Structure formats: structure tokens, C-alpha cells
Amino acid sequence: MRWTKGPWSWLLAAVWLFFAVVAVPVLQEDHTPGGLLVGGGAGAVGLFAGVRALISHVRLAGDELGYVEHLRTRRIPWTDVTGVDIDVLDSASPLESVGLVVRLADGTQVEVPAVAGFAFAGRNRRLERLRAECERRARAAAGS
Numbered sequence: 571m572r573w574t575k576g577p578w579s580w581l582l583a584a585v586w587l588f589f590a591v592v593a594v595p596v597l598q599e600d601h602t603p604g605g606l607l608v609g610g611g612a613g614a615v616g617l618f619a620g621v622r623a624l625i626s627h628v629r630l631a632g633d634e635l636g637y638v639e640h641l642r643t644r645r646i647p648w649t650d651v652t653g654v655d656i657d658v659l660d661s662a663s664p665l666e667s668v669g670l671v672v673r674l675a676d677g678t679q680v681e682v683p684a685v686a687g688f689a690f691a692g693r694n695r696r697l698e699r700l701r702a703e704c705e706r707r708a709r710a711a712a713g714s
Contacts, residue, residue, distance in 0.1 A: 574700055575627045576685040578667060582640075583623035590616030628670075628685050630703060633711070635672065637682055648711030650675050654704040656697050659683055668694050670701060 593613030596605055622640045629636035635651065637644045653673040659681065670682040687694045 574685055574696075576669070576683075576687045576696075578683065578687070579623050579626045579685075583620050586616045586620035586623055588616070589613075590620055592616075628682055628700070630707065635704060635707075637680070639683075644680065646672060646674070646680065648708050651704070651708035651711075654701045654708070656694065656701055657681075668697060670697060670704070672704070 590613050593609045593611075593616060596609035597613065600606070600609065619640065626638050626640055629638070633647060635646045635648065637646065651672055652675050655671045655673065656668050657671045659667050659669045668687060670685055672680045672682060674680065685697065685700060687697055
């Protein structure tokens with residue numbers, strides 16, 4: 571079993587946890603209903619999203635690709651995987667961010683932003699190695 575995580579997940583975790591930390595002084599200073607609502611909401615959302623970003627990852631197991639997203643966990647059997655690509659993800663950053671896109675036998679695609687990274691000169695060697703390993707496991711599961 572192997573797991574991997576990209577730099578975007580670390581960055582998102584830091585941003586969300588920052589919001590949780592900023593909520594603490596709001597809760598300490600403003601005891602009005604509005605202050606408690608804003609501080610409590612920012613703290614709860616920041617803590618939840620930060621922890622989920624910290625635990626998001628991809629796990630390569632013998633029979634499946636496990637993907638812990640920010641809001642849910644998916645398990646994709648290798649027999650359902652028809653291909654794995656590296657694609658540019660939608661991002662607010664001026665840097666090009668790339669991640670894995672897993673093509674499934676039913677024609678759908680699953681974006682895997684937990685392993686997203688930056689592409690310098692159009693390449694990300696870490697993602698290329700991960701894509702190759704996923705392709706190898708999918709081919710082995712298909713028996714070819």
C-alpha cells in the first residue's frame with residue numbers, strides 16, 4: 571500500500587486552518603450573537619476543511635485505488651479503470667496546476683485533485699510516476 575499527496579492539499583490545509591485560528595480571537599472578543607455566529611462558523615468550517623485537506627490522499631492498494639477527498643472517500647477497483655491521464659485542473663492560481671484524471675469503464679472520469687501539483691515547463695515528474703504506476707496496476711488487474 572502506498573499513498574501520496576500533492577502540494578495543493580498542503581496549501582489548502584494551511585489556508586483553512588488559518589481561518590480556524592483567526593476565529594479564536596473573534597470568539598474571545600465578540601460575545602454578541604453575530605460574533606459568536608461568525609467566529610463559530612469560521613472556526614468550525616476552517617477546522618473541518620483544514621483537517622480534511624490534511625487527510626486527503628491517494629492510496630494504491632492491490633485491488634483498488636483509494637481516494638480520500640475533502641468531502642468523501644472513494645474506492646475505485648483497478649478492474650474499473652480504463653486509463654489514467656494527467657490534466658490541467660481548474661485553479662485560481664496563475665501557476666498551472668495538474669492532477670490525475672482516472673477514466674472509468676462506464677465512460678465517466680474522476681478528477682483526483684488531492685495529488686495536484688504544479689507543472690513547470692508542462693511536466694510534473696511525481697504525477698508522471700504515479701500515473702504510470704496506476705496504469706500498470708490497471709493493466710495487471712485487466713489481465714493484459
